[in-house]
Amino acid sequence: METNGHESWWTDLYLIAFLFCLCGLALGMGATRTDYLLVNTVLLGVTMLLILFTYFWGLVTGLLLNLGFIFLQVILVIYENQVHHQLLPWVLAYWLFVPLLLSLSFYGLTAHARKLQVQNAKLQSDLVARGAFDEETNLRTMVSYIEDTAVFTETNRRFDLPVTTMIIRIRYFQEMRSMISDTQMRELLKLVSHTVKQAMRTNDITYLIDRENPTWSVLLFTNADGATIAANRIKQQFTKALAADNLLATLDVRLVVGVASWDGEKMKTPYDLMNAGIKETEYDV
Known part of the structure; x- marks a missing residue:
């Protein structure tokens, strides 16, 4: 400066x-x-x-x-x-x-x-x-996710409100990446970002926490059951949006979603909540 x-x-x-x-x-x-x-x-x-x-x-x-x-x-x-x-x-x-x-x-x-x-x-x-925002998708990044998770978990401690995160990834992304063009890749990132934002409530915050292995996350004041309902809604809306996209309609793209709730006794940092959500994506079949 x-x-x-x-x-x-x-x-x-x-x-x-x-x-x-x-x-x-x-x-x-x-x-x-x-x-x-x-x-x-x-x-x-x-x-x-x-x-x-x-x-x-x-x-x-x-x-x-x-x-x-x-x-x-x-x-x-x-x-x-x-x-x-x-x-x-x-x-x-x-x-x-x-x-x-x-x-x-x-x-x-x-x-x-x-x-x-x-x-x-x-x-x-x-x-x-x-900083706080991704340039292309205009979603908040990992920096914001960690800071906001600390606020969410503090709210959980004070008011006993359930805090849950959803982690969204593209199934078999590494295998698929070599078969799609850069243009399709950018379009896919925008499509998933838009779908996740549209499927969530206005007070739920959406993040793009990793661009290399595209990973989205959402912080919610709800329990795991409520987040699972939102996860299914995201998958359904994404399937419809993908079929309507001329550039991506021929691709077989599916999302995997992991849901993890904050546990103040077992989790100490925001990374613990995020890693728990990432771990849960492995069981989404």
């Missing part, structure tokens, strides 16, 4: 510098007589090209082109003085340094803005990897 703030500060600084340079350019053009309107227009066009070259081709290229532009202006002044014996007004001297300053400030502005974008993308990626 400190680095992000540092880049933001530099971005603002270069933006202010760029705006000041634009104001200087406007004042310089306004100070020249209308006799030099064509000269100002041409040099303004060259300045815009220099800014674009600096942005797309890099700082070194931009500096070289700007130095070349300054050298060319000096040659033209000398030529007008020596050949035509004509002195150009000193007020046009701002074209020697303003294009360079505009190129540098614009490049600094965009360079630090790009760094901010990269840092923000990394922060978002880290938030997804470590």
Whole structure:
């Protein structure tokens, strides 16, 4: 976060510098007589090209082109003085340094803005990897499951409310994975996630706790019998949803569900409840 703030500060600084340079350019053009309107227009066009070259081709290229532009202006002044014996007004001297300053400030502005974008993308990626929600399914992850289970079990201890978890997996997933495409895999994850959410009550929380071996879980304030009824409802709705999905209808996909209730005497951590639910999936035939 400190680095992000540092880049933001530099971005603002270069933006202010760029705006000041634009104001200087406007004042310089306004100070020249209308006799030099064509000269100002041409040099303004060259300045815009220099800014674009600096942005797309890099700082070194931009500096070289700007130095070349300054050298060319000096040659033209000398030529007008020596050949035509004509002195150009000193007020046009701002074209020697303003294009360079505009190129540098614009490049600094965009360079630090790009760094901010990269840092923000990394922060978002880290938030997804470590945080509370899965990016594709928008379900809560293992981090949230462990934290919420602690809250559920504390409620069980204080108010003696039954707490049960359901663990949902895809039967024979490892054998099936090599036979389906990545597109089908993503669609399958979304379909199961949507089915589980739709089959549960609004106060039941659904999680995707493992993407490698897709594993969903639900925390419920109910006993094992109530959770078993919900598990059967999930299976039935998934079978209907699978048959209606054009991309997955040809696949033979079945869900296995394990139900485990919190036992304060035998279980000490949220992982104990989760592992008990995973163990129960092995007996769902």
